[in-house]
Amino acid sequence: MDDDLILHAQAGDQAAFRVLVERYSTTVERTARVLLADRMAAEEAAQDAWLDAWRNLRRFERGRPFRPWLLKLVINRCRMLARRRSLPSIPLDQISADQLPISAAGSTATTALDADLGAALATLTAEQQRVVALRFFAELELAEIALVTGARLGTVKSRLHRALVALRAWFESEQPMLQMATRQENIL
Amino acid sequence: MTNRTNQDFSHTDPLSPQLEQRLRGHFQQSYGPDSQQDAVWARIAPQLDAQPSSASPRWSGVSGWVSRLRNWPSTLASPRSIPRLSGLTVLLLLGLALGVWAYPTPLSAQQILAQAQAVHATPVVTSYHLQATQHDPKAASIQIEEWAMRGGYQREERTFYNAQGAIIVTQGTVRNLSQSWEWEYDPATRQTQVVRIGSDQPLMDSKEVQNPIVSLEDLLDGYSRKCQTAQYQGEGTFIGRTTYQIELVPNEQQCSPAAKPGLDPERSRTEQPGRRLLWLDQQTLVLLKWEQYSSDGTLQASYEVTSVEYDVAIPESTFTYEPPADATIITKPVEPAQGSPREANPAEPQDRTK
Numbered sequence: 001m002d003d004d005l006i007l008h009a010q011a012g013d014q015a016a017f018r019v020l021v022e023r024y025s026t027t028v029e030r031t032a033r034v035l036l037a038d039r040m041a042a043e044e045a046a047q048d049a050w051l052d053a054w055r056n057l058r059r060f061e062r063g064r065p066f067r068p069w070l071l072k073l074v075i076n077r078c079r080m081l082a083r084r085r086s087l088p089s090i091p092l093d094q095i096s097a098d099q100l101p102i103s104a105a106g107s108t109a110t111t112a113l114d115a116d117l118g119a120a121l122a123t124l125t126a127e128q129q130r131v132v133a134l135r136f137f138a139e140l141e142l143a144e145i146a147l148v149t150g151a152r153l154g155t156v157k158s159r160l161h162r163a164l165v166a167l168r169a170w171f172e173s174e175q176p177m178l179q180m181a182t183r184q185e186n187i188l
Numbered sequence: 189m190t191n192r193t194n195q196d197f198s199h200t201d202p203l204s205p206q207l208e209q210r211l212r213g214h215f216q217q218s219y220g221p222d223s224q225q226d227a228v229w230a231r232i233a234p235q236l237d238a239q240p241s242s243a244s245p246r247w248s249g250v251s252g253w254v255s256r257l258r259n260w261p262s263t264l265a266s267p268r269s270i271p272r273l274s275g276l277t278v279l280l281l282l283g284l285a286l287g288v289w290a291y292p293t294p295l296s297a298q299q300i301l302a303q304a305q306a307v308h309a310t311p312v313v314t315s316y317h318l319q320a321t322q323h324d325p326k327a328a329s330i331q332i333e334e335w336a337m338r339g340g341y342q343r344e345e346r347t348f349y350n351a352q353g354a355i356i357v358t359q360g361t362v363r364n365l366s367q368s369w370e371w372e373y374d375p376a377t378r379q380t381q382v383v384r385i386g387s388d389q390p391l392m393d394s395k396e397v398q399n400p401i402v403s404l405e406d407l408l409d410g411y412s413r414k415c416q417t418a419q420y421q422g423e424g425t426f427i428g429r430t431t432y433q434i435e436l437v438p439n440e441q442q443c444s445p446a447a448k449p450g451l452d453p454e455r456s457r458t459e460q461p462g463r464r465l466l467w468l469d470q471q472t473l474v475l476l477k478w479e480q481y482s483s484d485g486t487l488q489a490s491y492e493v494t495s496v497e498y499d500v501a502i503p504e505s506t507f508t509y510e511p512p513a514d515a516t517i518i519t520k521p522v523e524p525a526q527g528s529p530r531e532a533n534p535a536e537p538q539d540r541t542k
Contacts, residue, residue, distance in 0.1 A: 014233065014236055017236070018229055018233075021225070021228060021229055021232060022225045022228075022229070025222075025223070025225055026222050029222060029223055029228070030219070030222070033219045033220075039219070039220055047228075047232060050228075050232045051232065051235055051236075052305075054232075054236055055302060055305065076340075117210055117211065117214045118214065118218070121214070132211070133215055133219075136211045136212055136215060137215035137216070137219060164203060167203070167207065167211070168203065168204075168207065171203075171204065171206075171207045
């Protein structure tokens with residue numbers, strides 16, 4: 001499916017490359033957002049990763065899966081950006097307010113249920129949270145999460161397993177309370 | 189009854205549809221909406237023409253000339269060949285006149301830098317080992333040794349000296365497929381501080397060890413953001429390697445940072461970054477030398493490779509790192525990412541000196 005597009009894009013066909021961009025842009029951007037936790041930085045990293053993909057496309061071996069190759073470029077760009085931002089020479093004090101990451105308070109209105117889920121997620125370790133976000137937000141395969149996080153596949157599996165067990169336990173404990181609240185609303 | 193372990197596929201246990209839906213909804217709320225695909229393409233498309241998908245712009249330049257030469261007979265055979273020939277004759281004469289002043293190059297600075305950026309992502313050599321010296325306002329000199337191997341392996345060691353030749357600090361970085369380490373040894377306290385960055389550490393948190401070493405991507409950052417204009421300065425030779433020399437000139441109208449309020453105007457002028465000169469190895473596009481000038485022409489910082497070897501055998505152990513037994517391992521608390529569902533899970537620093 002990707003192979004024909006890659007073949008055309010390798011020959012310089014921008015329309016074919018555009019289809020690839022449209023097909024994978026959500027994955028690329030969401031992965032960068034999870035890795036960098038900064039929307040503006042993630043957009044920059046994603047954009048640079050696409051430019052890297054264009055520049056290096058002729059080196060890509062057709063027949064191999066495109067998505068992991070692309071994700072490697074995303075990881076490289078995220079690392080470069082993170083490294084660059086840690087340099088004192090970067091004028092971070094000149095970043096305008098609209099470039100700052102979305103604050104939790106300023107984000108889209110959060111329902112009470114989401115706040116509960118947020119609290120449940122906060123009980124997970126940082127690496128568990130990242131694995132869950134890469135799985136359910138960036139929609140990555142487990143092997144891809146291993147690639148992105150630099151962890152072994154077995155580690156990713158166990159982290160995700162533990163996280164899901166904890167979330168399921170939280171959800172199941174919440175259900176009786178929810179049912180009770182719904183019943184009370186119906187009575188009123 | 190199935191005996192489940194962490195090694196089996198218990199991770200694939202489906203979540204209840206309600207929980208899965210809430211989880212996806214929560215992340216989408218926290219991370220914000222996706223960019224419009226048209227907007228993504230609109231940001232990328234203008235930069236694709238300048239950076240064609242070519243394995244080697246050098247050869248695409250040559251093939252471009254070949255193509256033009258191949259089309260030359262048809263140009264001559266055209267009914268409009270006379271005005272064309274007149275125009276071409278004028279251009280030829282102008283070209284010959286300019287040739288007296290500047291040696292023509294088949295490559296533009298933009299093509300060279302695009303190739304250098306691409307090579308940085310996918311090196312043309314399998315490995316390299318280099319030694320370099322950097323002069324920086326933060327230290328009299330910095331001695332650098334770097335090993336790199338295709339596939340994302342890198343090791344860099346940096347020793348900072350003061351004007352008296354005493355070591356101020358020693359830093360290092362090791363990266364391999366699974367993890368990254370950064371360490372800093374302070375001879376005054378005889379302590380090593382180690383920061384592990386990898387699967388257990390969000391990338392943005394790698395700020396404990398400040399690294400003043402400027403890499404190619406740092407140098408090209410302003411150029412990538414169109415804050416600088418690149419100009420090809422010609423070929424040269426440096427440590428026995430043929431180089432491309434590129435000058436990056438700040439585009440003041442677009443990106444010049446405003447002087448900080450209260451900063452002495454003289455200091456502001458001398459600290460304002462000016463032009464940068466880069467020397468890139470023609471064969472490998474490895475950065476061999478750079479010079480950074482302030483806006484008033486003062487040399488601010490410089491870097492020179494003193495020796496470089498390509499395609500050398502580097503033991504894999506070079507790309508692993510074992511912290512010294514008495515090192516202080518920093519496990520930085522994960523900061524709650526703003527706008528992110530990642531909340532803080534503070535972990536105290538593990539002081540192995542105790």
